[in-house]
Amino acid sequence: MYREKIKVLDCTIRDGGLINNHDFDHRFVKEVYKAISASGVDYMEMGYKNSKKLFSTEEYGAWKLCDDEEIKKITDGVESNTKISIMVDVGRVDIDDVLPASESPVGMIRTAAYVKDIDKAIFMVNHFAEKGYETTINIMAISRDQGVELDEALHQIEEESKVMAVYIVDSFGALYQEPVELLVKQFKSILKTREVGFHGHNHQQLAFGNTIEAIIHGANYLDGTVYGLGRAAGNCPLELLIGFLKNQKFDIRPILDLISKEFIPLREKIEWGYIIPYAIAGMMNEHPRAAMALRNSDKKENYREFYESLKSANLDLA
């Protein structure tokens, strides 16, 4: 698959940071940045920009706050055409902390939002766009938030926002190919002047397949992470995505080296990937929260009990 408009964003450090309180050391992040840059990947996302009033660096690593000065320690001295992205959550960022793009190492700000918060997301995005940033809105938990509210949110984005791209985020790893096809078509039919993006989660081993599905139907902004690192089951493996895309600008080899040297050892220290409780959560269209708690308990391999508990909770809703 080659399409010139396709842009790949690596969010290894941002989504992976959800496992370890965003506490990757600078050496590791710099190795990732060097490899991502050498691979020709378009964007690398470092973490979340959160208000210092809400989170302290005593409890969290640097990538929970994403100070420009911390980012410069990574980017300085590395030859790169990769743009830096950060993510913000609605209600957790002091927008006045964000310097004009011309004074910052950051090139793109992605605003994560639920459908119900689209008003606030549009306000933020327009603010960042006026400061010179590329912007996206990443609509979370979309496997639960479809229907007329989503339609209205997309119309509002198209009419009122300065956003460049809008992402479908399968937070629960619950989407199969047919819903992905329908969502991309819905997004494209309303967002006529914007790009559509896709961010998959790998609970059911479908993050890569669903990303291909999104590409087939016209999504041009694609997220991946090195070796699929990310919360719970992780994300679309960047190396598979690069292997699939035939764009000459990408080179898989620096990513292969990075996995050999950094991610095989990392996998001994933190857990992500195909793990049955996450698969069960995905099948049931549930937040992986309960599965993550299970994996930190002495019942971590007790799959049947976990399945029954999710199932019976879902039966008491009539």
Next chain:
Amino acid sequence: MYREKIKVLDCTIRDGGLINNHDFDHRFVKEVYKAISASGVDYMEMGYKNSKKLFSTEEYGAWKLCDDEEIKKITDGVESNTKISIMVDVGRVDIDDVLPASESPVGMIRTAAYVKDIDKAIFMVNHFAEKGYETTINIMAISRDQGVELDEALHQIEEESKVMAVYIVDSFGALYQEPVELLVKQFKSILKTREVGFHGHNHQQLAFGNTIEAIIHGANYLDGTVYGLGRAAGNCPLELLIGFLKNQKFDIRPILDLISKEFIPLREKIEWGYIIPYAIAGMMNEHPRAAMALRNSDKKENYREFYESLKSANLDLA
């Protein structure tokens, strides 16, 4: 997805046997059989029926020969509606060793063949069908064997054979969704009176997604293995497939128990799953042989060198 005609075949012991010379002990195989039976899965494949002149039980486990007496040790005393399947390779079975179906615990014989061996496969299949077995032809390595020869082979099967279903086998884990769609459509357009099956390999984490794709376009015979066990990267995880299918006859819970009790410990002893050299082989549409050799060497994590070696071998063909 619910479609009454869908049949699921578990080939955990058969495809998993390719990792350990088909040497699963009877206790383990019986546990798998009990769980598969309790889950309502339609077929369970035990292994290969090979000529005793070619392979000895000194070198291989029982599931390389699949004697009826060995199979009865597994099935005897277990309440089950699951039919037993065995696989045969063209040129490796003494067809006179195969008793009439009425005298055997086996209900289905699947013949694995390359496109070039379809003549022989049709002869074998017709022989087995006359003995009362359900039959399939599983066309291996289809990512390399497309074009006019495949078309001719399918016409020949439709016109000359008594086969029930014909499988698309993505031996190299190289297919993406679009080729799967095209192949299923091609098979269905020629095999008007037969069912189409799909057997995926998981080198690029696409075995489950491709199986869904095959279902969407009309394949009704679907292979999976418990926890994805199988040679190299393994197969479509049966538990994900059962989670996706909405057929009332299936129950995922016995499979979840089986994974907890048997497959988590097994994974400590033998290797399968998402491993970068298998992913590279899949991307390059190569047999996993070289990747398997790498994993048994002291260069097992040296991905770049492996990538370069496959790539340069593929460049010297002009």
